Amino acid sequence: MKFGALENILESDGIIFLTYGGFLTQALISGMTEALELEATKNDLSMKITGNLFTIFIELAQNMMNYAKAQSDQHTGNESKGLIVVGQEHADKNSYYIISRNLINADDKSKIEARLKSIEGMDKEQLRELYRKQRKSGAGKHDHGAGIGFIEIARRCDTLEHAFEPVGDHRFFLTIKTTIHKN
Amino acid sequence: MEPLNIAATSSTPAIHLNTTGAISIVGKSYPENTFEFYRPLMEWMEAYFDGNAAEQTTVNMEIVYFNSSSSKLFFDFFDLLDEQRSKHVIEVNWIFHKENESALEAGKDFKEDFAELTINLVAK
Numbered sequence: 001m002k003f004g005a006l007e008n009i010l011e012s013d014g015i016i017f018l019t020y021g022g023f024l025t026q027a028l029i030s031g032m033t034e035a036l037e038l039e040a041t042k043n044d045l046s047m048k049i050t051g052n053l054f055t056i057f058i059e060l061a062q063n064m065m066n067y068a069k070a071q072s073d074q075h076t077g078n079e080s081k082g083l084i085v086v087g088q089e090h091a092d093k094n095s096y097y098i099i100s101r102n103l104i105n106a107d108d109k110s111k112i113e114a115r116l117k118s119i120e121g122m123d124k125e126q127l128r129e130l131y132r133k134q135r136k137s138g139a140g141k142h143d144h145g146a147g148i149g150f151i152e153i154a155r156r157c158d159t160l161e162h163a164f165e166p167v168g169d170h171r172f173f174l175t176i177k178t179t180i181h182k183n
Numbered sequence: 184m185e186p187l188n189i190a191a192t193s194s195t196p197a198i199h200l201n202t203t204g205a206i207s208i209v210g211k212s213y214p215e216n217t218f219e220f221y222r223p224l225m226e227w228m229e230a231y232f233d234g235n236a237a238e239q240t241t242v243n244m245e246i247v248y249f250n251s252s253s254s255k256l257f258f259d260f261f262d263l264l265d266e267q268r269s270k271h272v273i274e275v276n277w278i279f280h281k282e283n284e285s286a287l288e289a290g291k292d293f294k295e296d297f298a299e300l301t302i303n304l305v306a307k
Binding site: 026029030031033034046047048051052054055058059062065128131132135136138148149151152156 | 192193194213214215247248249250251254255258280282283284285286288292295296
């Protein structure tokens with residue numbers, strides 16, 4: 001077995017700062033955030049970029065953790081593990097990306113799809129207004145973030161793409177890719 | 184009423200609440216369960232304003248970055264302060280690193296949402 005090939009796969013799409021596949025826990029998320037902080041210091045990134053990177057990473061990773069928890073509560077086995085990758089674009093050294101991929105059920109798909117659709121094409125000011133409105137209307141609700149997580153992500157990135165791929169009859173792979181430009 | 188002190192972790196801020204009116208929340212905020220984590224703070228604040236408050240309450244908040252459920256929680260925290268505004272002297276210092284634009288924007292959002300509450304945006 002050529003172990004070198006593994007690194008080539010990861011490097012072929014640019015520089016990977018961090019990649020993790022498996023079951024996410026809070027301890028792993030905070031450990032990975034610390035690793036990203038080290039990378040950011042090493043690469044001399046501005047506070048604005050790092051703040052956006054960390055916030056989006058945490059938002060996506062905690063989303064994955066929460067969906068996985070919900071799935072394992074439904075006894076669907078250990079397939080609820082996800083994949084998260086943080087890297088720098090190969091072709092365009094001026095941007096960073098964060099990709100998350102995890103299994104969700106049909107109910108979550110409709111919720112997420114509606115949330116993503118509602119922010120499609122919005123500019124930063126519109127996102128800011130929607131964020132404030134949602135945060136306010138969710139006052140007192142103990143729901144995870146009152147549905148402002150995706151708005152937060154959209155406010156902090158330059159592009160936000162997503163895809164749903166069906167897995168069997170009732171589940172889907174949700175892949176989200178966000179990019180952040182350096183300038 | 185006893186002060187409440189909670190040490191910082193890699194994902195939660197240091198919290199210091201004192202009946203002298205000095206309230207501080209400093210660090211990162213992305214707990215696994217935000218509402219559980221902040222419950223002691225919210226309960227302490229309720230009890231504090233219920234007959235234990237100092238003449239002036241100064242809240243120093245310095246949050247490097249936070250997740251969306253913390254954002255929601257901070258909104259509820261400001262809402263609690265806002266409700267006490269007419270009965271108590273309350274001042275909030277939203278402290279941020281001068282290069283941390285997102286922290287400044289977050290401070291501006293809160294300032295606009297709670298226009299009657301004294302929120303100072305303090306760059307350092």
